[in-house]
Amino acid sequence: MTLIDWIILIVFTSLLLVVTIFLKRYTRSVADFLSANRAAGRYLVTMAEGASGLGAINLIAYFEMYYLAGFVPAFWHLMLLPAGLIISTSGWVIYRYRQTRAMTLGQFFELRYGRKFRIFAGGLAFFSGIINYGIFPAVTARFFVYFCGLPEAFRVGEFDVQTYPVVMICLLSLALFFTLTGGQVVIMVTDFIQAQFVNVVLVVTLIFLVLHFNMDTVKSTLVSLSDSGHSRVNPFDAGEVKHFNAFFFFVNLFGAFYWTMAWQGGQAYNSSARSPHEARMGKILAQWRTAVTTLLPIFLPVAAFVVMHSTDFMPQSQAARDALGAVGDAQLQKQLTTPLVIRELLPAGMLGLFATVMLASAVSTDNTYMHSWGSILIQDVIVPLRGRPLSHRQHMLWLRVSILGVAVFAFFFSLLFRQTQYILLFMSLTGAIFLGGAGAAIIGGLYSRRGTTPAAFVAMIAGSVIGCGGILVKQLDPDFPFDGQQMLFAAMVISLSLYVIVSLTQRQAFNLDRMLHRGKYAKLTEHPEKYGQARPRLGWHVLKPGKDFNRRDKFIFYLTLAWSLTLFSAFAVISLMNLHKRWSDDWWFTYWEVFLGIGLVKAVIVTIWFLIGGGINLRELLEVLRHAKRNSLDDGSVSDGLNRDEVATAKAEKEL
Numbered sequence: 001m002t003l004i005d006w007i008i009l010i011v012f013t014s015l016l017l018v019v020t021i022f023l024k025r026y027t028r029s030v031a032d033f034l035s036a037n038r039a040a041g042r043y044l045v046t047m048a049e050g051a052s053g054l055g056a057i058n059l060i061a062y063f064e065m066y067y068l069a070g071f072v073p074a075f076w077h078l079m080l081l082p083a084g085l086i087i088s089t090s091g092w093v094i095y096r097y098r099q100t101r102a103m104t105l106g107q108f109f110e111l112r113y114g115r116k117f118r119i120f121a122g123g124l125a126f127f128s129g130i131i132n133y134g135i136f137p138a139v140t141a142r143f144f145v146y147f148c149g150l151p152e153a154f155r156v157g158e159f160d161v162q163t164y165p166v167v168m169i170c171l172l173s174l175a176l177f178f179t180l181t182g183g184q185v186v187i188m189v190t191d192f193i194q195a196q197f198v199n200v201v202l203v204v205t206l207i208f209l210v211l212h213f214n215m216d217t218v219k220s221t222l223v224s225l226s227d228s229g230h231s232r233v234n235p236f237d238a239g240e241v242k243h244f245n246a247f248f249f250f251v252n253l254f255g256a257f258y259w260t261m262a263w264q265g266g267q268a269y270n271s272s273a274r275s276p277h278e279a280r281m282g283k284i285l286a287q288w289r290t291a292v293t294t295l296l297p298i299f300l301p302v303a304a305f306v307v308m309h310s311t312d313f314m315p316q317s318q319a320a321r322d323a324l325g326a327v328g329d330a331q332l333q334k335q336l337t338t339p340l341v342i343r344e345l346l347p348a349g350m351l352g353l354f355a356t357v358m359l360a361s362a363v364s365t366d367n368t369y370m371h372s373w374g375s376i377l378i379q380d381v382i383v384p385l386r387g388r389p390l391s392h393r394q395h396m397l398w399l400r401v402s403i404l405g406v407a408v409f410a411f412f413f414s415l416l417f418r419q420t421q422y423i424l425l426f427m428s429l430t431g432a433i434f435l436g437g438a439g440a441a442i443i444g445g446l447y448s449r450r451g452t453t454p455a456a457f458v459a460m461i462a463g464s465v466i467g468c469g470g471i472l473v474k475q476l477d478p479d480f481p482f483d484g485q486q487m488l489f490a491a492m493v494i495s496l497s498l499y500v501i502v503s504l505t506q507r508q509a510f511n512l513d514r515m516l517h518r519g520k521y522a523k524l525t526e527h528p529e530k531y532g533q534a535r536p537r538l539g540w541h542v543l544k545p546g547k548d549f550n551r552r553d554k555f556i557f558y559l560t561l562a563w564s565l566t567l568f569s570a571f572a573v574i575s576l577m578n579l580h581k582r583w584s585d586d587w588w589f590t591y592w593e594v595f596l597g598i599g600l601v602k603a604v605i606v607t608i609w610f611l612i613g614g615g616i617n618l619r620e621l622l623e624v625l626r627h628a629k630r631n632s633l634d635d636g637s638v639s640d641g642l643n644r645d646e647v648a649t650a651k652a653e654k655e656l
Contacts, residue, residue: 001148001149001351001352001355002348002351002352004348004349004352005348005349005351005355006352007352008349008352008355008356009356009359012197012356012359012360013174013359015193016178016190016193016194016363017177019186019189019193020177020182020186020190023181023182023185023186023189024181024182024186026182026185026622026625026626027181027182027186029392029630029631029632029634030392030396030399030632030634030635030636031103031631031634031635032182032183032184032185032625032630033182033183033184033185033399034103034104034183034184034268034271034375034379034399034636035103035184035271036183036184036185036188036268036272036621036625037185037624037625037628037630038101038272038273038274039272039274039620039624039625039628040188040272040273040274040617040621041273041274041278041613041616041617041620041621042273042278042281042282042285042613042617043285043613043614043616043617044188044189044192044614044618044621045188045269045272045273045278045279045282045617046282046283046285046286046289046610047191047192047195047196047289047610048187048188048189048191048192048195048269048364049191049266049269049282049286050195050286050290050293051191051192051194051195051360051361052191052266052269052364052365052367052368052369053265053266053365054195054198054293054361054364054365055136055362055364055365056140056143056358056361056365057135057136057139057140057365058361058365059297059358059361060139060140060143060335060338060339062301063297063301063304063337063338063339064301064334064335065301066297066298066300066301066302067301067302067304067305067334067337067338068334069232070222070231070232070233070302070305071222071232071233071298071302071595072231072232072233072234072235074294074298074595075235075571076235077294078567078568078571079250079253079571080252080253080256081564081567081568081571082564082568083256084256084287084564085287085560085564085565085568086257087256087257087260087283088280088283088284088286088287088560089284089557089560089561091276091279091280091283092260093260093261093442093443093446094260094261094270094276094279094282094283095276095277095280096276096447096516097261097270097271097279097442097446098270098271098273098275098276098279099276099516099517099518100515100517100643101271101517101525101643102271102636102643103268103271103636104122104264104267104375104376104379104380104636105121105125105261105262105264105267105270105376105438105442106118106119106121106122106125106376106379106381106384107379107636107637107638107643108442108445109121109122109445109456110384110638111515111638111641111642111643112445112446112451112510112515113441113445113453113456115384115638116453117441117453117456117457118384118638119380119381120457120460121380121434121438121441121456121460122376122377122379122380122381122384123380123381124433124434124460124464125264125376125380125434125438126373126376126377126380126381127434128431128433128435128464128467129264129369129372129373129376129434130373130406130409130410130413131413131433132265132431133265133369133406133410134409134410134413134414134417135414135417136362136369136410136414137168137171137172137366137414138164138168138414138415138417139335140171140358140362141164141167141168141171141414142164142332142335142336143335143336143339143358144167144171144355144358144359145163145164146323146327146336146339146340147336147339147340147343147355147358148355149343150163151163152164152326165411165415168411168414169411171362171363171366172366172407172410172411174363174366175366175367175370175407176367176370176403176404176407178190178363179367179370179371179374179403180400180403180404183371183399184268184272184371185625187268187367187368187371188268188269188272188621189618189621190363190364190367191364191367191368192614192618194360194361194363194364195364195614196607196610196611196614197356197357197360198293198357199292199606199607199610199611200607201353201354201356201357202292202293202295202296203292203600203603203604203607204350205296205300205346205353205354205357206295206296206299206600206603207600208346208350209299209300209303209345210299210596210600213303213306214312215593217306217310217312218302218303218306219233219586219589220310221305221309221310222302222305222306222589223585225309231585232302232305233585233588233589233592234582234583234585234588235578235588236578236579236582236583237582237585251488251489254489254492255435255439255488255492258439258440258443258492258496259435259438259439259492260439260442261442262434262438262439262442263431263434263435264372264373264376264434265365265368265369265372266368266369266372267372267375267376268368268371268372268375274624277546277548277549281553284556284557284560285556285610287560287563287564288602288606288609288610289606289610291599291602291606292603292606292607295599295600295603299596300338300342301337303341303342303345304337304338304341304342307320307344307345308320308321308337308341315344316341316344316345317341317344319344320337320340320341323336323340324336324337324340342354369406370403370406370407370410371403373406374399374400374402374403374404374405374406375399375402375403377402377405377406378395378398378402382398382402383395383636383637389635389644392632392635395635431467431488432463432466432467432488432491432492433463433464433467433468434463434464434467435463435467435488435491435492436462436464436466436467436491436492436494436495437456437459437460437461437462437463437464437491437495437499438460438463439492439495439496440455440456440459440463440495440498440499440500441456441459441460441499444456444499444503446512446516448503449509449510449511449512450504450507450509450510451499451503451510452502452503452506452508454506455498455499455500455501455502455503456499458498458499458502459495459496459498459499459502460495462491462494462495462498463491463492463495466487466494467487467488467491514641514642523649524642524643524646524649525646545557574591631645633645633647
């Protein structure tokens with residue numbers, strides 16, 4: 001890293017600090033801290049949520065996957081398009097969840113299943129979350145140590161101090177400052193700024209790499225080094241690729257519906273939209289948001305593989321090998337291969353921009369995860385156990401102390417935990433502790449009057465047992481035949497089956513209209529006109545634009561529908577034809593060239609589009625927060641089966 005690279009990194013970080021200090025004035029209540037007072041527009045929600053979900057660790061995880069498997073996973077990822085389309089256009093889960101007005105998933109669970117289940121599920125979500133998050137600081141810190149060329153240790157007086165724990169402290173401290181200063185208001189705005197910066201830099205970096213690489217060299221390298229069953233360009237000749245094959249994406253396809261909104265790493269975004277409709281539109285726009293953030297993680301590791309195996313890049317590959325040789329640990333070498341190769345390719349200036357992208361990605365995930373797990377511990381475990389509300393001052397203090405505790409835990413967990421498998425598989429396995437049963441409880445609770453509390457308990461317990469057992473087995477025996485993705489699939493299927501069976505044995509009916517504020521219950525909300533229809537739409541009608549769609553919304557809706565169906569139709573036709581007769585590697589490489597070209601054009605258009613829409617939403621958010629009347633009762637508590645701030649209204653409206 002040259003001086004100009006460090007200047008870029010420092011200037012961007014300073015900008016975020018200034019923005020954070022400016023935004024502090026807008027956080028005046030628990031609802032502000034937890035959900036940005038439910039005042040965010042669609043572009044702001046989708047961009048900020050995307051930044052928090054991208055994360056430096058996710059980029060590194062994708063680098064691992066695509067370096068191992070080449071372009072192939074990107075083709076199988078297309079099988080998820082129908083799921084993403086149906087989920088986003090129908091508002092699957094997110095629309096009804098936003099109708100509940102819950103600020104955490106646990107609050108919804110108490111509304112639906114009672115306080116005991118909220119405490120149990122909240123504790124499970126917290127435990128699963130902090131274990132999952134526990135490796136994040138170590139992975140990102142080691143990236144910066146090696147990518148920036150920092151020494152592995154330095155002397156302080158008579159002591160040798162390891163560099164990566166110090167880098168961890170710096171990264172966690174920066175994220176803590178954002179989180180503790182203004183909660184979700186600061187997190188959302190800084191994540192939005194970081195998302196826009198990341199989009200621009202990723203597009204520029206992708207253009208540089210495409211121009212820098214001779215595609216004939218890329219083709220010859222990938223084809224010549226792919227054995228039968230392990231192709232890096234032909235998805236139908238890659239069945240022997242371990243871990244990241246078609247089954248990996250089949251599980252993700254099933255899980256796309258099952259665990260929608262179940263993972264709570266970015267739980268505040270589920271309640272931050274200004275209305276259920278804006279939340280739904282945010283999910284539709286998310287289908288476009290990924291145009292940028294999924295393209296570079298595909299091409300970058302493929303380019304790194306070419307550099308490491310082509311004679312055209314001997315100086316760069318040798319420098320990368322020397323750097324990797326100093327790493328030592330085999331699993332860590334897999335994580336760092338792509339970053340260390342890219343370090344040898346990018347010129348001064350672009351190196352700093354890429355390092356800043358990774359910093360932005362790391363901080364946006366860190367502050368969101370700290371906020372999520374710290375909030376869940378207080379909102380869904382401590383306060384319900386306490387049995388009575390906290391004062392505003394106490395509540396804010398407890399939230400901040402809890403968030404600090406999450407950061408401290410992550411630091412020490414990262415120091416001590418021995419990672420033995422790919423990042424994505426570790427995340428699947430640790431996520432299974434909560435995700436395995438949470439999907440059943442969420443879907444059954446929002447869409448069925450027949451789901452029962454015992455069924456929810458049974459599903460959550462089954463999922464957590466499978467998830468915890470998987471972690472223990474993997475630590476004791478790294479060669480255990482089932483990986484994290486397979487264990488997650490087992491947890492989902494078993495938990496869902498148990499939820500249905502137990503619910504069917506009991507004959508109970510729950511008042512969904514009351515919980516979702518439909519019909520006469522809309523009077524309990526601050527804006528009754530925004531809370532859906534008296535009767536829910538059923539069947540295929542849920543995929544159509546509703547009465548709350550204006551002309552612009554419908555244009556975005558149908559454009560998304562047309563684009564996704566076109567891509568999936570191409571995927572289906574190509575798949576069927578290859579089942580009859582497999583096409584050559586030459587044809588497939590041409591396919592990937594077209595894929596990258598179209599993706600790059602789309603990325604440029606989406607970056608400009610979302611920059612404009614997000615800027616408008618940001619101005620609207622600050623205007624609402626400047627004049628909003630805060631309700632001290634709106635603190636995520638539940639009383640008599642209602643959100644606490646609705647109880648007085650319900651008593652006044654005796655007909656309810």
